[in-house]
Amino acid sequence: MRLFDDRKSRMPDPAEAPPGRATPMRIADRHFVNGRPLRPPFPDGLELALFGLGCFWGAERGFWTAPGVWTTAVGYAAGYTPNPTYEEVCSGRTGHNEVVRVVFDPNRIAYGDLLALFWESHDPTQGMRQGNDRGTQYRSGIYVHDEAQRAAAKRTRGVFQDALLKAGRGTVTTEILDAPEFYYAEDHHQQYLAKNPNGYCGLGGTGVRFPAPKMIVYRP
Secondary structure, three states: OOOHHHHHHHOOOOHHHOOOOOOOOOOOOOOOOOEEEEEOOOOOOOEEEEEOOHHHHHHHHHOOOOOOOOEEEEEEEOOOOOOOHHHHOOOOOOOOOOEEEEEEEOOOOOOOHHHHHHHHHHOOOOOOOOEEEEHHOEEEEEOOOHHHHHHHHHHHHHHHHHHHHHHHOOOOEEEEEEOOOOEEEEHHHHHHHHHOOOOOOOOOOOOOOOOOOOOOOOOO
């Protein structure tokens, strides 16, 4: 948990952003849990999804455990600074969100099921925060790679909004944007909760279940 700074409750002006760097973060070649590559190229037939739902430590664990997810990585996106550091992102000046890149097999898990997991895993009504974690890097976001993902994101947002209102909850603040450049976070953040089983996880859903039927298709 970090101390709240009012400046972090608004998106910064690009002119405020640190200049960043041309060199990507150095990370391990392989996923700490499943041993698969963290960087492309990925096998043919796999697809990408990108989500922001609060602290990326707990968010990543939720996705890497889902059947049909091939690999995951955490990073920064939807801001201004190229290849930012964690400290720069936490300053609130880069505009970046903490995000999880999900590489998945659409023959084993549908994008709609990843969206259901996204909606259920956090509170998408909190604006620039998630629980005790406050700042622009904790905002709720879906970053889409094509029009099919955009349509699914918007459709499920409406479905979950209706479910939240019926449960007496607030208005969804989730942003839905074209997938921006994904910048890998530092190596120690990758699969953090597998490396640190007792580590901090600030995620907590609303308790509202996504009402649409599940669409997971399992293949051997």
